[in-house]
Amino acid sequence: MQAAGGYLKNHPEELVRMARNAVGMKVGVPLAALRYLAAQLRGAKAPRDVTIEARSPGIFVAASFDLMKTPVRAAGTIYVDRIDFGAEQLLVDLRLENVSLKVLDDAVETPVAALLRSGALDLSRPGDLAAYLPKRPAFLLAAKGNQVTLDLMRHPQFTKERARKLLAFLLPLVSVEAIRAENEHLEVALRALPEGPAEAVARLRRLIGI
Numbered sequence: 001m002q003a004a005g006g007y008l009k010n011h012p013e014e015l016v017r018m019a020r021n022a023v024g025m026k027v028g029v030p031l032a033a034l035r036y037l038a039a040q041l042r043g044a045k046a047p048r049d050v051t052i053e054a055r056s057p058g059i060f061v062a063a064s065f066d067l068m069k070t071p072v073r074a075a076g077t078i079y080v081d082r083i084d085f086g087a088e089q090l091l092v093d094l095r096l097e098n099v100s101l102k103v104l105d106d107a108v109e110t111p112v113a114a115l116l117r118s119g120a121l122d123l124s125r126p127g128d129l130a131a132y133l134p135k136r137p138a139f140l141l142a143a144k145g146n147q148v149t150l151d152l153m154r155h156p157q158f159t160k161e162r163a164r165k166l167l168a169f170l171l172p173l174v175s176v177e178a179i180r181a182e183n184e185h186l187e188v189a190l191r192a193l194p195e196g197p198a199e200a201v202a203r204l205r206r207l208i209g210i
Contacts, residue, residue: 027188031059034186038063051075058097064104070112071104076126080179081147087168090152097146099123110165 010049031052038050047063054060055077062075076099084091101123103113115121129142130136139154152158159168177189 008207025192026186027190029188031184031186048125049073054184058095059181059186067101068110068209070108070110070116072112072116073102073104075100075159082148083174083179085167087171089152090158090167091141092105092150092152094125094148094150095146096148099126099146120128 005119014088020041021129033101035050038047038052039048041050041147043066047065049062051062052059053064058077058079060075060077062073064071064073066072077097079095079097081095082091082093084147101116101121103131123129125145127145130140130143130148133140139152140148141151141154142149157163163177173192175191181187
């Protein structure tokens with residue numbers, strides 16, 4: 001929140017854009033803000049030299065980090081193909097294109113470096129590689145080809161009862177229709193009362209016990 005506040009202080013024009021987007025049921029996150037936030041990351045395992053660019057409708061991301069004692073730079077374009085938010089699941093289908101993974105130090109001799117230099121990994125199908133991760137995260141629901149499905153409800157942050165109650169309250173009121181990069185912003189399109197006003201009122205009454 002401090003980083004976001006610092007960005008808005010230096011870019012007050014974003015407040016005007018936020019107000020305009022609110023009328024059209026959109027939330028526009030400036031990519032410059034995401035770059036700013038990435039620059040605040042600290043720690044030995046934090047990604048370095050993060051690049052974030054709009055490749056409409058996708059977003060290009062690149063970063064350097066250490067992979068099993070091997071300095072590498074990963075890059076790729078991410079597309080959000082489907083969003084399905086419900087009370088029990090928060091599903092996001094991602095498509096990964098033009099994925100690359102390059103060893104940064106020619107002097108490094110590790111199994112990972114040898115594997116990458118040999119070209120044995122098929123990076124055009126990153127989902128297949130993710131499916132065989134030895135420590136696959138619980139929120140990685142499915143992965144195949146260049147497609148990855150995440151269930152954000154399985155993320156540790158969403159296992160807390162307070163977060164689940166907040167989602168149950170918000171879902172009858174608004175849903176996320178699409179996420180796409182456009183004009184140096186990550187545009188989140190929203191839809192009000194996705195199940196209709198009657199169902200929204202009924203669900204909210206059940207939640208608060210009326």
